[in-house]
Amino acid sequence: MKTPIEEATRTYKWLGLMSGQSRVPIAQTARTLVYSRDRIQLFKYVRETPATKPVPVLMIYSLINRPTILDLLPERSVVQQFLAAGHEVYLLDWGVPDGLDRYAGLDIYLNLHVRTAVRKTCQDAGSEKVTLFGYCMGGTMAAMYAALHPRRIHSMILLGAPFSFRSEQLLYRWGGNPATLDPDKIVDACGNAPTWAFEGFTMLKLDQKAPRAVALYDNLHRPEYVRSHLAMEQWIGENIPMAGAVYSEFIKGCFQGNRLMDSTMYIAGRRVDLSAVKCPVLLVMGEADHLVPPETTSPAAEVFPQATAIRFKSGHIGLSVSSAAHRKLWPDVLAWLALQQPQIGLIVARDTPGSVRRSCLCRGPLS
Amino acid sequence: MTSTNAPTMPDFEAAWKQWRDLSVEGWSKMARQMVEGEMFTSAMGASLDWYLTMHKGLRQGAAAYLEMLDMPTRDDLARIATQIGSAEMRVIDCEERLDLLEAVKVDSLQVRVSELEARAARIFELEDEMAARLAEIRENQARLDAALAAVNQNVPTVNKGNITRRKKS
Numbered sequence: 001m002k003t004p005i006e007e008a009t010r011t012y013k014w015l016g017l018m019s020g021q022s023r024v025p026i027a028q029t030a031r032t033l034v035y036s037r038d039r040i041q042l043f044k045y046v047r048e049t050p051a052t053k054p055v056p057v058l059m060i061y062s063l064i065n066r067p068t069i070l071d072l073l074p075e076r077s078v079v080q081q082f083l084a085a086g087h088e089v090y091l092l093d094w095g096v097p098d099g100l101d102r103y104a105g106l107d108i109y110l111n112l113h114v115r116t117a118v119r120k121t122c123q124d125a126g127s128e129k130v131t132l133f134g135y136c137m138g139g140t141m142a143a144m145y146a147a148l149h150p151r152r153i154h155s156m157i158l159l160g161a162p163f164s165f166r167s168e169q170l171l172y173r174w175g176g177n178p179a180t181l182d183p184d185k186i187v188d189a190c191g192n193a194p195t196w197a198f199e200g201f202t203m204l205k206l207d208q209k210a211p212r213a214v215a216l217y218d219n220l221h222r223p224e225y226v227r228s229h230l231a232m233e234q235w236i237g238e239n240i241p242m243a244g245a246v247y248s249e250f251i252k253g254c255f256q257g258n259r260l261m262d263s264t265m266y267i268a269g270r271r272v273d274l275s276a277v278k279c280p281v282l283l284v285m286g287e288a289d290h291l292v293p294p295e296t297t298s299p300a301a302e303v304f305p306q307a308t309a310i311r312f313k314s315g316h317i318g319l320s321v322s323s324a325a326h327r328k329l330w331p332d333v334l335a336w337l338a339l340q341q342p343q344i345g346l347i348v349a350r351d352t353p354g355s356v357r358r359s360c361l362c363r364g365p366l367s
Numbered sequence: 368m369t370s371t372n373a374p375t376m377p378d379f380e381a382a383w384k385q386w387r388d389l390s391v392e393g394w395s396k397m398a399r400q401m402v403e404g405e406m407f408t409s410a411m412g413a414s415l416d417w418y419l420t421m422h423k424g425l426r427q428g429a430a431a432y433l434e435m436l437d438m439p440t441r442d443d444l445a446r447i448a449t450q451i452g453s454a455e456m457r458v459i460d461c462e463e464r465l466d467l468l469e470a471v472k473v474d475s476l477q478v479r480v481s482e483l484e485a486r487a488a489r490i491f492e493l494e495d496e497m498a499a500r501l502a503e504i505r506e507n508q509a510r511l512d513a514a515l516a517a518v519n520q521n522v523p524t525v526n527k528g529n530i531t532r533r534k535k536s
Contacts, residue, residue: 191426
């Protein structure tokens with residue numbers, strides 16, 4: 001039984017942690033800047049040993065939060081998992097949009113930013129193709145991109161990515177109803193969708209706020225728990241605004257119109273047809289995911305010609321940061337990716353017009 | 368003598384934790400019911416509408432003021448930024464077409480180079496054959512010269528009108 005002084009000290013420490021003033025370093029894996037255009041940046045993660053896999057991985061995250069969740073802590077880092085498996089890893093960082101991005105829609109994001117990132121990744125890595133890794137809305141965008149520009153896509157890993165926006169979960173009841181959410185009103189008034197427009201995600205789990213605070217109090221004696229808690233809170237507090245045009249387009253086209261699954265979604269006049277994605281696709285779903293429940297991802301497995309699906313007992317964020325996912329899920333994902341790597345043949349990269357650079361000789365069919 | 372029936376002190380910490388956990392559970396249940404209810408959704412929608420109407424009015428007022436001063440608004444700059452993005456996309460389209468053409472050109476150039484290499488090899492073969500023939504011709508020429516020289520030794524030579532016949536031995 002603790003003494004009153006011990007309890008008081010503990011409470012004081014807990015209040016200090018709950019105030020949000022304590023910070024821990026997150027996203028610490030070393031990386032170099034490959035390309036930048038205004039706020040958009042393409043990073044390459046530094047490898048300690050040479051890559052053993054020929055096809056680089058390009059990570060595309062959602063437009064709602066910062067991509068630091070992919071490299072939250074060293075022992076809970078998706079980036080480190082790919083690096084350890086021998087891949088060259090690149091990250092497309094969207095930055096924080098401002099007023100100049102008001103009219104940037106899916107056309108600009110996919111046909112300019114993602115397409116440039118894919119080209120720069122191929123040039124830098126000396127490869128003709130890339131593996132796209134998309135998380136959440138980033139996965140949906142990665143699939144849209146692959147449907148429009150399949151040439152340089154070797155394979156795709158889509159983590160907690162929604163394709164069919166029909167579900168009984170609260171998020172879809174709120175977002176899917178034009179009477180409840182009119183994106184044009186928000187964009188009309190504010191230009192971009194402001195950060196508070198995404199506080200609804202926090203509201204979805206309002207009932208978990210108090211238990212999390214109590215759990216922190218009970219685990220103050222465990223430094224790794226406290227560090228993990230603080231890292232998560234830091235990331236949750238990093239919501240960013242979204243460019244107005246892409247916010248409106250995504251809400252109306254996907255959430256409310258559900259146009260992706262029936263191929264009636266158009267970007268810059270071109271139809272987005274997911275069945276045109278011929279490369280191997282791995283769909284990873286969290287069974288307890290309240291943001292992207294399995295029923296919003298699994299229909300895509302029927303549409304992609306070469307899809308494999310993995311269901312894992314986890315929530316949305318747990319897919320990338322839970323210790324169970326890093327022990328059990330990621331080895332399976334990386335094993336799948338290893339099977340997709342080219343085995344025989346010569347991968348020839350043309351990095352500048354007129355020049356041919358042979359990057360590696362390895363075994364496997366070229367696709 | 369110790370008493371086994373001495374009253375034990377109540378565990379205040381355990382009692383407090385039990386009360387705390389029950390309170391938190393009750394609060395969580397209430398929060399979940401509130402968030403999932405229609406009233407909460409309607410209230411959120413109404414407050415959002417009010418805020419957006421007010422905010423839009425402020426923005427429009429600021430934009431009108433800037434227009435009056437003949438100053439560009441943020442919207443004007445955003446449209447220019449989008450046009451720049453569209454121009455960049457056209458550049459990327461051209462780059463990709465060039466890449467495709469380059470790929471086709473490099474492939475056909477490689478075929479052409481292979482053909483030329485084959486022809487050059489054939490020319491070298493013919494050149495070797497010609498050199499061999501030339502050597503043969505030279506050899507034959509040398510033999511012919513030797514034969515002619517032998518014949519010249521046995522025929523009369525003309526010496527300014529005097530024909531000297533050498534006696535045949």
